[in-house]
Amino acid sequence: MPIITFPDGAQKTFDSVVSVIEVAKSISPSLAKMALAAEVDGKLVDTAHLLDVDAKLAIVTDQDAAGLEIIRHSTAHLLAQATQMLYPNAQVTIGPVIEDGFYYDFAYKNGFSEADLGKIEKNMYKLVKQNLKIERIEMERDAAVAFFQAKGEHYKAEIIASIPKNEPLSLYQQGDFIDLCRGPHVPSTRHLKAFKLMKLAGAYWRGDNNNEMLQRVYGTAWANKDDLEKYLHRLQEAERRDHRKIGKKQSLFHLQEESPGMVFWHQKGWVLYQIVKQFMRDIFIDNDYQEVHTPQLIDKSLWQKSGHWDKFSEAMFVTGSEHREYAIKPMNCPAHVQIYNQGLKSYRDLPLRLAEFGSCHRNEPSGTLHGIMRVRNFVQDDGHIFCIDTQIQDEVAAFIDLTFKVYQHFGFEDIAIKFSDRPQKRVGSDAVWDKAESALKKALNVKGISWELQAGEGAFYGPKIEFVLKDCLQREWQCGTLQVDFSMPERLNAHYIAKDGSKQTPVMLHRAIVGSIERFVGILIEHYAGALPTWLAPIQAVILNISEKQLDFATIIEKKLKKQGLRVISDLRNEKIGFKIREHSQQHCPYILVVGDKEVENRQISVRQRGGKDLGTMPLETFVKLVTTE
RNA sequence: GCCGAAGUAGCACAGUUGGUAGUGCAACUGAUUUGUAAUCAGUAGGUCGCCAGUUCGAGUCCGGCCUUCGGCACCA
Numbered sequence: 001m002p003i004i005t006f007p008d009g010a011q012k013t014f015d016s017v018v019s020v021i022e023v024a025k026s027i028s029p030s031l032a033k034m035a036l037a038a039e040v041d042g043k044l045v046d047t048a049h050l051l052d053v054d055a056k057l058a059i060v061t062d063q064d065a066a067g068l069e070i071i072r073h074s075t076a077h078l079l080a081q082a083t084q085m086l087y088p089n090a091q092v093t094i095g096p097v098i099e100d101g102f103y104y105d106f107a108y109k110n111g112f113s114e115a116d117l118g119k120i121e122k123n124m125y126k127l128v129k130q131n132l133k134i135e136r137i138e139m140e141r142d143a144a145v146a147f148f149q150a151k152g153e154h155y156k157a158e159i160i161a162s163i164p165k166n167e168p169l170s171l172y173q174q175g176d177f178i179d180l181c182r183g184p185h186v187p188s189t190r191h192l193k194a195f196k197l198m199k200l201a202g203a204y205w206r207g208d209n210n211n212e213m214l215q216r217v218y219g220t221a222w223a224n225k226d227d228l229e230k231y232l233h234r235l236q237e238a239e240r241r242d243h244r245k246i247g248k249k250q251s252l253f254h255l256q257e258e259s260p261g262m263v264f265w266h267q268k269g270w271v272l273y274q275i276v277k278q279f280m281r282d283i284f285i286d287n288d289y290q291e292v293h294t295p296q297l298i299d300k301s302l303w304q305k306s307g308h309w310d311k312f313s314e315a316m317f318v319t320g321s322e323h324r325e326y327a328i329k330p331m332n333c334p335a336h337v338q339i340y341n342q343g344l345k346s347y348r349d350l351p352l353r354l355a356e357f358g359s360c361h362r363n364e365p366s367g368t369l370h371g372i373m374r375v376r377n378f379v380q381d382d383g384h385i386f387c388i389d390t391q392i393q394d395e396v397a398a399f400i401d402l403t404f405k406v407y408q409h410f411g412f413e414d415i416a417i418k419f420s421d422r423p424q425k426r427v428g429s430d431a432v433w434d435k436a437e438s439a440l441k442k443a444l445n446v447k448g449i450s451w452e453l454q455a456g457e458g459a460f461y462g463p464k465i466e467f468v469l470k471d472c473l474q475r476e477w478q479c480g481t482l483q484v485d486f487s488m489p490e491r492l493n494a495h496y497i498a499k500d501g502s503k504q505t506p507v508m509l510h511r512a513i514v515g516s517i518e519r520f521v522g523i524l525i526e527h528y529a530g531a532l533p534t535w536l537a538p539i540q541a542v543i544l545n546i547s548e549k550q551l552d553f554a555t556i557i558e559k560k561l562k563k564q565g566l567r568v569i570s571d572l573r574n575e576k577i578g579f580k581i582r583e584h585s586q587q588h589c590p591y592i593l594v595v596g597d598k599e600v601e602n603r604q605i606s607v608r609q610r611g612g613k614d615l616g617t618m619p620l621e622t623f624v625k626l627v628t629t630e
Numbered sequence: 631g632c633c634g635a636a637g638u639a640g641c642a643c644a645g646u647u648g649g650u651a652g653u654g655c656a657a658c659u660g661a662u663u664u665g666u667a668a669u670c671a672g673u674a675g676g677u678c679g680c681c682a683g684u685u686c687g688a689g690u691c692c693g694g695c696c697u698u699c700g701g702c703a704c705c706a
Contacts, residue, residue, distance in 0.1 A: 103701095111633075111634075113634075113635085114634075114635065198700095199634085199635095200633085200635085200701085201633065201634065201700065201701030201702065202632060202703095203702045203703085204633095204702060204703060207702080207703075208703080209632070209703040213632055213633050213702075216633085216702075218700090244699095249641085255697095255698085256697085257679075257680095257696065257697045257698085258697095260696090260698090306706095307706090311706070315704090315705085315706085330706065331706060362706080364704080365631050365632095365703085365704060365705090366697090367631060367633095367701090367702080367703080367704085368631090369698085370699090374705080459706055460706065461706080483706090546663085546664065546665055546666095547664055547665095549663080574663070574664090576663095576664055576669060577664070577665055577666055578664090578665085578667060578669095579664095579667080579668055579669080580666090581666050582667035583668085585667055586667080592666080594665070596664095596665055598665085606665085606666085
């Protein structure tokens with residue numbers, strides 16, 4: 001006699017064992033029709049699940065987040081079924097739900113092509129029309145292994161074999177297709193109404209690049225066609241913001257074959273770059289950093305001492321001269337230790353903060369390059385703080401505050417913090433790592449900041465805190481970083497004389513706020529879709545004349561505004577005013593200044609703000625004030 | 631690096647079964663002297679990513695390489 005309690009507190013008593021779908025029917029036929037699954041005492045189950053004891057029950061429909069997830073998961077199964085019907089030699093592996101959709105990895109020797117995606121998708125919709133029942137089957141582990149082995153599904157068998165023996169296993173069947181799955185799934189294929197296969201990619205079996213490569217099919221799935229359309233539209237919006245497109249359109253930079261992963265900055269892009277750099281330079285000055293500059297080419301032996309050669313020699317560009325081997329620096333820290341080491345330091349000198357906009361080269365694998373976001377040559381707002389271990393917490397706290405301040409200034413609010421602890425490939429003793437990790441965690445906890453743990457993701461010399469921004473494509477970009485390093489100062493013989501006269505090794509904090517300026521500029525471009533705020537805009541205002549008669553006046557105000565420090569150009573071409581306004585609007589110029597006969601007569605300018613807002617005519621001084629106080 | 635796709639004029643793209651490469655915008659020249667998102671006309675512009683090959687003939691077909699794009703792995 002199970003008593004079922006619903007989310008609103010209402011209760012219903014049933015005479016005997018009852019299934020979820022029967023409970024739903026007892027409430028209303030339409031609810032039964034919509035039911036995808038149910039949450040029973042906090043656990044998700046199928047609609048066929050039987051209830052034999054008292055339980056709290058909530059029917060899950062496509063209106064719930066859990067419902068959407070089930071739809072995506074079931075769509076992944078549908079993809080696998082449709083694929084195996086067309087390509088019986090393709091073996092199934094895994095098909096999880098991801099943000100906005102799902103994927104399924106197949107082991108398929110012949111490989112798929114984009115054309116296959118269309119065929120598979122068609123077949124999926126065909127199976128939806130057949131409204132196949134999706135049923136759960138329970139099986140013992142060893143029986144399941146044998147079952148999949150017999151079907152020639154070796155990957156699946158391997159997955160199941162790695163599951164503990166006593167755990168009950170569930171399989172799901174729809175038509176002839178059977179897959180291992182925890183579930184739950186939608187009751188039948190008719191519930192899968194809006195999906196699209198998006199792209200084809202390679203992916204390593206079990207995420208390990210020593211394993212063979214599988215064929216991954218990505219798809220998106222939604223509760224209805226409307227949501228699917230909205231999602232596709234969102235993707236288009238993201239594409240519109242692509243920094244590579246905007247960079248070309250606004251002539252900010254370009255890349256070319258002869259320098260893969262290295263940026264050719266055009267005048268306008270370089271202005272933006274320099275604004276970011278100068279802003280960070282001022283931040284250094286205001287926060288007691290000393291800006292220094294160190295060589296780009298440093299003898300291999302130093303990289304051997306620092307430990308970089310062992311770990312990253314393959315990713316370093318090297319060059320030789322007179323029988324000596326040099327590496328182009330991939331980072332600035334060993335060089336900063338060399339500056340620190342000039343002259344004996346006292347505890348009174350600490351913390352000593354060194355900063356550098358040093359040009360670094362890393363030979364990143366070709367497949368990783370991505371516009372100006374992931375490059376082989378970049379400059380960071382790089383800094384190293386040499387301090388005593390008792391000073392770590394204060395330094396970390398001050399850095400966190402500073403970082404948030406900087407991000408806010410650039411217009412970023414959505415920031416996540418991640419904490420990465422010791423990786424497998426590392427230098428330094430466990431005792432030293434214990435010390436470093438706890439110092440970082442303590443600083444975070446004292447500030448009351450929540451963070452996500454990334455186990456084993458630390459740098460080889462120390463644990464790190466990462467500051468992660470989300471861009472318009474919902475991709476995460478790690479910008480800021482702070483790393484505690486007890487190892488490198490020791491390896492490179494850095495010392496200070498302590499209060500008691502003893503010789504000690506300082507701790508080194510590696511830190512950056514915007515990180516790679518190249519990447520940060522890319523993020524800014526996408527964040528603002530090319531319409532940069534006035535303080536960042538390479539061109540802040542453009543002067544347009546109506547006709548030749550105002551040439552002289554236009555030239556005079558251009559000079560005057562430039563003298564006031566504004567970044568101004570004039571467009572005096574013999575074109576209609578509408579045409580010129582259109583062009584500069586498309587370039588997202590913050591202000592368009594129009595001068596015609598009236599303006600010449602009054603010695604004023606007519607100001608049009610980005611977005612088409614007419615601010616009327618005003619004297620130059622008023623405009624300068626407007627822009628500088630914006 | 632691995633899997634898949636792509637590379638044609640400054641940019642965005644078309645190019646059929648292999649038969650001497652096109653369109654739009656931009657550029658240039660001329661006319662027009664214009665009042666808030668496209669004035670008109672004309673001209674010029676290409677070793678079809680690179681290298682080899684098949685063919686009487688290759689943008690198109692085969693092979694290799696480079697770069698880019700989407701992922702995977704990587705990211706000091």
